Amino acid sequence: MxxxxxxxxxxxxxxxxxxxxxxxxxxxxxxxxxxxxxxxxxxxxxxxxxxxxxxxxxxxxxxxxxxxxxxxxxxxxxxxxxxxxxxxxxxxxxxxxxxxxxxxxxxELLAQFGSPEQRARWLEPLLAGGIRSAFAMTEPDVASSDATNIGTRIRREGDAYVVTGRKWYISGAMHPDCAVFIVMGKTDPDGADVRRQQSMVLVPRDTPGVEVRRAMSVYGYEDHYHGGHAEVVFHDVRVPASALVGEEGGGFAIAQARLGPGRIHHCMRLIGMAERAIELMCRRALDRTAFGAPLARQGVVREWIADARVQVEQLRLLVLKTAWLMDTVGNRGAHTEIQAIKIATPRAVVQILDDAVQLHGAAGVSQDYPLAHLWASARTLRLADGPDEVHQRSLARRELKRHA
Ligand SMILES: Cc1cc2nc3c(=O)[nH]c(=O)nc-3n(C[C@H](O)[C@H](O)[C@H](O)COP(=O)(O)OP(=O)(O)OC[C@H]3O[C@@H](n4cnc5c(N)ncnc54)[C@H](O)[C@@H]3O)c2cc1C
Missing domain, CATH: 1.10.540.10 (Acyl-CoA dehydrogenase/oxidase, N-terminal domain)
Structure with missing residues (x-):
């Protein structure tokens, strides 16, 4: 190795x-x-x-x-x-x-599943950084971690699709350059195979009937640089049939394929956040004195720093192994590891950031240090792209199968 x-x-x-x-x-x-x-x-x-x-x-x-x-x-x-x-x-x-x-x-989704026309219209400007985009799946009215619950309808009418539904926490949708939504909805709500009921369509933001209603906050933060997380309503929005991504009934499979690499990216960025927190912790511990000694001499502070280093090294190896598996045996072969990193990384990094906040005292929760905002971002990753419990359920099911 x-x-x-x-x-x-x-x-x-x-x-x-x-x-x-x-x-x-x-x-x-x-x-x-x-x-x-x-x-x-x-x-x-x-x-x-x-x-x-x-x-x-x-x-x-x-x-x-x-x-x-x-x-x-x-x-x-x-x-x-x-x-x-x-x-x-x-x-x-x-x-x-x-x-x-x-x-x-x-x-990634457009490069893999988009038609030549869709790639020319949306992928190329996205690659050039000229526009932004959003992915609209989650709905306030149903438990959306289970995609079979999705209520948004995508009805075929002649040579068009009509999209009706309400989504929320749609990242990037508040950005002024966000030009297109990839919307997940049901084209065949009564179909026998619950994993073939969903499809995805591309909806230009300026289509009549698209309402970007409000920005949702995340522990009070609105994530302005990333275009926030919006509630978006689709009031009978009509798009041409050519807006379908892939095939009708293929939405579930495309959503699965979309999430694999993204989880590696999220987890590695979290590790980067943890590294920054460790750096800030060490500097603060060396700089500040309380009760006659630098904070760095306190046993509990050393424990926080040591535990953080151990966690980061473990997590990085696990995420890199997952990336290697994805490259060599694909998303399916890396299934257990993808679930594992998504469970382990946000939890551990939230704890590291929490210890870093504690070490900084009031400064830790203030706007003068990045720690509070980093903590809020890391904490949301225990929900976004699927909550911990859903990954645990799926990982455990596979593990149990091996021993059945
Ligand atoms: C900052 C942020 C950004 C997001 N960005 C996007 C985006 O761009 N596009 C998008 O479509 N969505 C986005 N989301 C939504 C996110 O993907 C969903 O919140 C997530 O999938 C969970 O769905 P839900 O909120 O409906 O929770 P629910 O499905 O209602 O689940 C709630 C809780 O129920 C429990 N639970 C659920 N299933 C199980 C189970 N099988 N076993 C045990 N417990 C279970 C879990 O504790 C879970 O947290 C974002 C969310 C956040 C916070």
Whole structure:
């Protein structure tokens, strides 16, 4: 077993680390100031557009996309360590590199399942970073972690589909550049096979009947840089039949395929967040003195730091193994590991961030440090892309089968 990154990954890591130091970290404060000075919190901040231009110039662009024709052609194993680095500044870095969710999953989906016409209209501008997109599956009225519950209807009427339903927590939908929704709904609600009832259609945001109703908050944060998480209502929205992605009844399978690489990206970014938290913890522990000694001398502080390091090393190995399995035996072969990283990583990183907040005292929950916002983001990943319990259920079912 070789634990070293290959030469291409190493080279990209070095360039990306330099980009973070020279451009991204210094832009964090500027971005906040620019956003505060704007009329709408959803407007794009100029410094982020500058970061995008610089990343593109440096060839640090679309690194997530394994497709050689459209993306950088990196394997999951090669991209994973780069996603980790972007996680150190999750508000800016993923977008700066055109590697932010939900666009990454949507681009993968279009590259894999889109028709040539759909790819020309939506994938190409997404790859160029000119537009954003959203993926609309979750509904407030049903337990949406079970996709068979989805209530949105997609009815065929002549050469059109008519979409009717209400979605929420649709990431990116508040972004002024969000031009298209990939909407999951039922084309065959009474079909015998509950996994063939769903389909996906592409709905341009400016189609009559699309209502982006409100921004949902996440522990009070609205995630302005990422276009927030919106409630979106589709009032009998009519799109041409050519807006169907893949085939009728294929929505469930496409949704499954979309989530695999995204989970690696989320987990590696979480590990990047944890690394940043450890760095902040160590600096704070060395800098501050209480009751006659630096905090770094306190046993409990050392325990937090040591536990964090142990967790991060374990998690990184597990996520990299999962990425390697996805590259070598595919999503299905990596099923157990994909579930495992999605269960283990957010939980552990939430704890690390919580300890880091504690060590910082009031500063930890304040807007002057990134820790509170990082904590809120990490905590939501115990829900988003499927709650822990659903992954545990599915992993345990497979494990039990092996021994039945
Ligand atoms: C920040 C954020 C961003 C999101 N972005 C998007 C997006 O872009 N697009 C989108 O479509 N959705 C998005 N979501 C929604 C997310 O995917 C759903 O919240 C998630 O799938 C859970 O669905 P639900 O909220 O309907 O919870 P429910 O399905 O109602 O589940 C609630 C709880 O029930 C329990 N539960 C459910 N099933 C089981 C089970 N089998 N065994 C044991 N317990 C169970 C779990 O504890 C679970 O947390 C986002 C959510 C958040 C918080």
């Amino acid at each position: 070789d634990f070293a990154y290959d030469a291409r990954t190493e080279e990209l890591r070095e360039r990306l680390l330099a980009f973070m130091t020279e451009h991204v970290y210094p832009a964090e404060q500027t971005a906040e100031e620019q956003r505060a000075a704007q009329d709408s919190p959803w407007s794009t901040v100029p410094v982020l557009e500058e970061l995008k231009a610089e990343a593109r110039k440096q060839g640090l662009w679309n690194l997530f996309l394994p497709d050689e024709e459209y993306g950088a052609g990196l394997s999951n194993l090669q991209y994973a360590p780069l996603a980790e680095i972007t996680g150190r500044s999750p508000q800016l870095a993923p977008t700066a590199l055109n590697c932010a969710a939900p666009d990454t999953g949507n681009m």
